[in-house]
Amino acid sequence: MSSFAAMRDPSLRLAVVEALNKARKLDLGDIPPATHQYRVNRKTLHALLSLKISDRALAGITELWxxxxxxxxxxxxxxxxHGEDDTFYVHKLAGIEALTGLTKLTLATDADLEPLLELPKLKSARLNLAGASTPPRARRTAHPQGQARHRGPQPDPHVRGRLTLPR
Incomplete structure (x- = not known):
């Protein structure tokens, strides 16, 4: 299993795809366009989550926003x-350690921050924390130079099921 496939959180995978797309290291031309305006387009979502991303590409990401x-x-x-709920929040950071070149992180999350300790080059982390599910120890120790602050909507337990990994 590739490191990208090992990332079990759909939003974390999407963040990686977005970073590679912005850096022009990924072509999204074959991704089907959205067919619905007011809901998650599963065909588009699953096509993005199923992309083959090499470990080398993951290691080359220096900034994740x-x-x-x-x-x-x-x-x-x-x-x-438009950010009105937590649909695109990262709920699990497992697998983020594959981003070995990551130096700057801006993330909307309610995840345990412990995996951030595995990023040796991380210099700056701006975390928009949702809810209170992050253990205090992880908040304190994630990265002393990073900033952790609560901003944005509270997690909605009814929304979390919207983004799912393709089977």
Missing amino acids: WDAGGQPLQHRIWPMW
Whole structure:
């Protein structure tokens, strides 16, 4: 299993795809366009999550920016979504250690931050924390130079099922 496939959180995978797309290291030309404006387009989502991303490409990512709303990839999946809920929040950081070159991180998350300790080059982390599911120890120790602050909507337990990994 590739390191990209080992990332079990759909939003973390999407953040990686967005970073590679912005760096022009990934062609999304074959991804089907959204067919619905007011909901998650599963065909588009699953095509993005099923992309083959090499470990070398993952290691080359130096900045990951996945905030609560406004990402082009989010609007490609759900055109009328504007950050009003936690649909695109990263709920699990498992697998982020494959981003060995990561130096700067901006993330909307309610995940345990412990995996960030495995990123040796990480210099800056701006985390928009949702809810209170992050253990205090992980918040304190994730990275002393990073900033952790709560901003944005509270997680909605009814929304989490919207993004799923393809089978």
